[in-house]
Amino acid sequence: MKTKVLLLIAIGFSAFGFSQKNEIKAAEKALKGGDAAAAKTALEGASSLIESADPRLQAQYYAVKGNVYYDMAKKGDASAFQTAIDSYRKVISVEEASGKKKYTTVATQQMSTMTADLVNAAVEDNNNKKFAEAAEKLYLGYKLSPKDTLYLYYAASSAVSGQNYEKALEYYNELKTVGYDGSGVKYTAVNIETGEVEEMDENTRNLYVKANTHKDPKDEKTPSKKPEIVKNIALIYQQLGDNEKALAAYSEARAVEPDDVNLVLGEANLHYAMGDKDKFKELMGQASEMAPDNADLLYNIGVINMEQGNLEDAREAYRKTLAIDPGYINALLNLSTTYVNEGNGLIDEMNSLGNSRADIARYDELKQKKDDLFTEGAKVLEDALKTNPDNQSVLSQLKNIYGALGDTENFKRIKELLGE
Structure with missing residues (x-):
């Protein structure tokens, strides 16, 4: 049984x-x-x-x-x-x-082919702004071929483009873990027939040059992407509200690339967002020394000084900005505003004065000082109109100043320029 x-x-x-x-x-x-x-x-x-x-x-x-x-x-x-x-x-x-x-050989071959298909599909997704799908496919491509860490780098970039910051952070941290550098050599040569510069691998380039189909071979070193990766990690932590981790990431990035002014700017903006304006000002000063011809840097230094009431420092920064870029409209508007703000700061004292002879004399003195400041602010904008005659922001601000001054003639002139 x-x-x-x-x-x-x-x-x-x-x-x-x-x-x-x-x-x-x-x-x-x-x-x-x-x-x-x-x-x-x-x-x-x-x-x-x-x-x-x-x-x-x-x-x-x-x-x-x-x-x-x-x-x-x-x-x-x-x-x-x-x-x-x-x-x-x-x-x-x-x-x-x-x-x-x-079946192992066939399986291995299929996975190799699949890697190429995933990457090509990801390129198409990115072109169609389907960034989440692109990031997922690029990551799968990397997992299929771990030696190709460039796929992981592009997966992180696609995730950022799709504003999927948690996923991007995961990919960037993995890039750090595997020690991705991203530096290398780009091999190029000029196609004799088309005259265009073409990029290819070194052996192919050398063969084409020997075959006289290409000329002018060049080897161009590409920089490390480590600073960019750490900077992006910091920016994402900041975006996610984890400021302490963001500060640590900036510290690490600046240790790797101490001369990268963008890292200083990033850290400065983080301190500004955290309310530490003194540290922001200090770092912006460092950045300004690193890039003395950067108009945006100088403009931002002006903004923070203006917000802190340091009007003379703000004016100095705006003037330096305009010396580099005379057409920097926001610097012109803010420079004018520093005079208007200083003038407005006198109004409370003017209103507090009585009718005594001394108070009347003080009132007249303050009013003249206020009007002089407003006139100086108007002069900045009148100079701006010489090169920007149709700028609506300049015209609107100038109209308001002339209105406050009681300058009827100029007030009407600016209104006409505005088409009112």
């Missing part, structure tokens, strides 16, 4: 194995006929007992499953890429354990 039971169990397993083989064959046939959906359904029928099947059948099953899901991915189902990858990896692990490698 015991023998019969064992025999029945053996027959049962044999039947299951036969059924699985038929379903795998049906899946292969459906896939060959272009019906990936039917192939997927056939495989689902074999899935429940596949883990108890012999290694050879398991390897075949996962090889077919990889092919089916890869076909689905190529036809637009991006979510199928991961299943295809997992299936091919299962093929490799099963055959590695059994020592029989019938």
Whole structure:
């Protein structure tokens, strides 16, 4: 009786194995006929007992499953890429354990081809502004080919473009962990027929030059991307509101690239956002020394001094800005505003004065000083109109100053220029 039971169990397993083989064959046939959906359904029928099947059948099953899901991915189902990858990896692990490698070569080749397909699809997604999809595909491409860390770098960039900052932070931190540098050499030569500079790998470039199809070979070193990565990590932490981690990231980045003025600016802006205006001012001063011809830097130094009531320092910064860029409209407007603000600061004292002879004299003195300041502010804008006669912001601010001065003639003139 015991023998019969064992025999029945053996027959049962044999039947299951036969059924699985038929379903795998049906899946292969459906896939060959272009019906990936039917192939997927056939495989689902074999899935429940596949883990108890012999290694050879398991390897075949996962090889077919990889092919089916890869076909689905190529036809637009991006979510199928991961299943295809997992299936091919299962093929490799099963055959590695059994020592029989019938499907491993095909699985490896398919994953290599899939990497290229993922990257090409990601490029198309980025062009269509589908940044989240692009980032996911580039990351999968990197996981398929870990030596190609450039894919991980571009995955992070796509995530930033899609404003998926948590995912971008994950990718950037992984770039740090694997020690991605990004520096290298770009090999170029001029195509003699078209006259265009073309980039290619070194061996191809050298062959083309020897064949006289290209000329003027050049080797151009590309800089390290480490500072950019750490800076982006800091910016993302700042965006996510984790200012302490952002400050630590800036500190690390500046240790790597102490001469990078953009890192100083980034840290300065973070301190400004945190309310530490003194530190902001200090760092902006450092940045200004590092880039003395940077009009934007000088303008921002003017802004912070203006906000802190340091009007003379603000004017000095705005004048330096305008010496570099005479057409910097915001610097012109703010320079004018420093005089208006100083004049307005006298009004409270003027209103507090009484009717005594001394108070009247003080009132007249303050009013003259206020009017002189407003006139100086108007003069800045009148000079601006010489090169920007139609600028609406300049005209509007100038109209308001003349209105406050009670200068009816100039007030009407500016109103006409505004078309009012």
